[in-house]
Amino acid sequence: MTLKKICCVGAGYVGGPTCTVIASKCPQLTVTVVDLSETRIAQWNSENLPIFEPGLYDLVKECRGRNLFFSTNVKEAIVEADLIFICVNTPTKHFGKGKGRAADLKYIESAARMIAEVSQNSKIVVEKSTVPVKAAESITNIMRANIKPGVQYQVLSNPEFLAEGTAVNDLIYPDRVLIGGDPSPLGQEAIQSLRWIYEHWVPQDKIITMNTWSSELSKLAANAFLAQRISSINAMSAICEMTGADVSEVANAVGRDTRIGNKFLKASVGFGGFSGFGGSCFQKDVLNLVYLCECLNLPEVAEYWQQVININDYQRRRFANKIIESLFNTVTNKKIAIFGFAFKKDTGDTRESAAIYVSKYLMEEGACLRIYDPKVEEAQLMSELTQPSITDDPDKVKELVTICKDPYQAAQNAHAVVICTEWDEFIALDYQGIYKSMLKPAFLFDGRLILKHQELLDIGFHVVTIGKKLQRSNVHRPIATSLQ
Ligand code: NAI
Numbered sequence: 039m040t041l042k043k044i045c046c047v048g049a050g051y052v053g054g055p056t057c058t059v060i061a062s063k064c065p066q067l068t069v070t071v072v073d074l075s076e077t078r079i080a081q082w083n084s085e086n087l088p089i090f091e092p093g094l095y096d097l098v099k100e101c102r103g104r105n106l107f108f109s110t111n112v113k114e115a116i117v118e119a120d121l122i123f124i125c126v127n128t129p130t131k132h133f134g135k136g137k138g139r140a141a142d143l144k145y146i147e148s149a150a151r152m153i154a155e156v157s158q159n160s161k162i163v164v165e166k167s168t169v170p171v172k173a174a175e176s177i178t179n180i181m182r183a184n185i186k187p188g189v190q191y192q193v194l195s196n197p198e199f200l201a202e203g204t205a206v207n208d209l210i211y212p213d214r215v216l217i218g219g220d221p222s223p224l225g226q227e228a229i230q231s232l233r234w235i236y237e238h239w240v241p242q243d244k245i246i247t248m249n250t251w252s253s254e255l256s257k258l259a260a261n262a263f264l265a266q267r268i269s270s271i272n273a274m275s276a277i278c279e280m281t282g283a284d285v286s287e288v289a290n291a292v293g294r295d296t297r298i299g300n301k302f303l304k305a306s307v308g309f310g311g312f313s314g315f316g317g318s319c320f321q322k323d324v325l326n327l328v329y330l331c332e333c334l335n336l337p338e339v340a341e342y343w344q345q346v347i348n349i350n351d352y353q354r355r356r357f358a359n360k361i362i363e364s365l366f367n368t369v370t371n372k373k374i375a376i377f378g379f380a381f382k383k384d385t386g387d388t389r390e391s392a393a394i395y396v397s398k399y400l401m402e403e404g405a406c407l408r409i410y411d412p413k414v415e416e417a418q419l420m421s422e423l424t425q426p427s428i429t430d431d432p433d434k435v436k437e438l439v440t441i442c443k444d445p446y447q448a449a450q451n452a453h454a455v456v457i458c459t460e461w462d463e464f465i466a467l468d469y470q471g472i473y474k475s476m477l478k479p480a481f482l483f484d485g486r487l488i489l490k491h492q493e494l495l496d497i498g499f500h501v502v503t504i505g506k507k508l509q510r511s512n513v514h515r516p517i518a519t520s521l522q
Pocket of ligand 1: 126
C-alpha cells in the first residue's frame with residue numbers, strides 16, 4: 039500500500055512527539071494528530087505546547103501547517119488516513135475486575151469502534167499504546183465485527199519506547215523499532231508499509247519485525263526489566279544505610295561487570311520518578327504484567343513481578359519515614375519545602391511521580407508543604423494531590439499545600455528541604471542563602487542523590503540521602519544532634 043495520509047488518535051506524550059518526528063522525516067506524508075480534548079489540540083496549535091520536551095517546539099514549528107496538523111475532527115482524519123496510529127492512554131483500572139492492576143482498555147476500544155464506524159476503505163491500524171498481550175486481537179475482533187463491505191483492516195503492534203524528557207532524541211535515534219503483525223501475506227504487506235515510514239531515518243537493522251504477541255509482550259517485558267533494576271538497586275540502598283556501605287560505590291562496582299552494565303543503577307526515592315530515564319509508565323506496566331500472569335494462571339510469575347512494585351512502594355514510604363524520624367518524629371505544622379514535583383527532570387509530567395507519595399505521607403502527618411517545580415502548573419499539581427487515592431479530604435490538602443514561584447521562597451522559614459526531582463537547577467542553587475533563610479536545625483533530604491553532600495554538611499545542613507549514611511566531618515559546626 040502506498041501511504042499518503044496518516045492519522046494518530048491521541049495527542050499526548052507519545053502521539054504528539056512521534057507524529058511530529060514522522061512529519062519532519064517524511065515530508066511527502068500528511069500527518070494529522072487528533073484528540074477528543076479541545077484544550078490539548080488548541081495547545082498543540084499554539085506557541086505553548088501541552089507537553090515540554092527538549093527540541094520539540096522547533097520541530098513542531100517546522101512542520102505544523104505544512105504536513106503536520108492537529109485537529110479535533112477525529113472522524114474526518116480517520117476517513118482520510120491510510121494508516122492510523124492508536125496512541126490513546128491505557129491507565130490502570132480504578133474499579134471493577136482487575137482494579138488497581140489491569141490496564142483500562144476503554145480508550146483503545148472506543149478508538150477501534152470509531153475507526154470501524156467511519157472507515158470507508160481499507161486501513162492499517164497500528165497499536166502504539168502499551169497494552170496487554172492479545173490486545174491487537176481484541177482490536178481486530180471489534181473492527182471485523184463492525185466491518186463495512188470492501189473494507190479490510192490489518193492491525194499491527196508497534197510499541198513505543200521513548201522516554202519523557204528525551205522523547206525527540208529517542209524517536210530520532212531509537213535503540214530499536216518493533217513491528218508485530220500477522221504472518222499472512224496481507225499482514226506482511228502491512229508490516230512493510232509501516233517499516234517504510236521508519237526507514238526514512240532509522241537504520242534497517244534497528245527495525246525488528248515479529249509476531250504480534252511477541253511485540254506486545256516485549257514492551258511490557260522491557261519496562262518490567264528496567265523497573266526491576268531500579269528496585270534491585272533501591273533494595274541495596276536500604277542495606278547500605280544499615281551497614282555504612284555507599285550505594286553509589288556499590289552501583290559503580292556492580293555496573294562495571296559488562297554482563298550487567300552501568301545504566302539504570304541509580305538509587306533514588308523510587309521509579310515513577312527516578313533519575314535519567316522515563317517512568318510514568320513503569321508502575322502501570324508492571325502491574326499490567328502482574329495481572330496478565332494472574333489471568334494466565336501463573337501465580338508464581340505474578341508474585342515475582344509484584345515484588346518489583348512492592349520494593350518501589352517500600353522505598354517511597356521509607357524515604358518519607360526518614361524525613362519524619364529525622365525531624366524528631368513529628369512534622370505536624372512544620373514547613374517542608376518540596377523541590378520538584380515532575381516524575382523526572384525535563385518533563386512536566388507528574389503521573390506516578392514519587393513527589394505525590396512523599397507529599398501524601400507527609401500531609402498525613404500534618405506537614406505544611408511548600409512545593410516548587412519549574413515546569414508543573416499549579417492546577418496539575420493540585421489535581422494530583424487531591425485525587426481520591428491520595429486523600430479523602432481535598433480541602434485539607436488545599437490548606438496544607440502552598441505552591442511557590444521559586445525554590446528560595448519555598449525554603450524560607452522551612453524546617454526541611456526535600457529534593458524529589460533531579461532538575462539541574464537544583465544543583466546550582468545558593469544553598470548558603472537557603473540555609474540562612476531556614477529554621478534551625480535545617481534539614482536537607484536528597485531523594486535523587488544529586489547534591490554535593492559534603493558542601494551542604496559544611497554549610498551546616500543535616501543531610502539525609504538514600505543509600506548512604508552521611509557524617510559531619512567538622513565537629514565544630516553549630517548543630518550537635520546526630521544525623522539520624
Ligand atoms: P496521554 O494521556 O498523554 O495521551 C493520550 C491522549 O489520548 C489524551 O490526550 C486523550 O485525550 C486521547 N484520547 C483518548 N481516547 C481518545 C479517543 N477515543 N479519540 C481521540 N483521542 C483520545 O498518554 P501518553 O503518555 O501519550 O501514552 C499513550 C500510550 O503510550 C499509553 O498506552 C502509554 O502507556 C504508552 N507509552 C507512553 C510513554 C510515555 O512516556 N508517556 C512511553 C511509551 C509508551
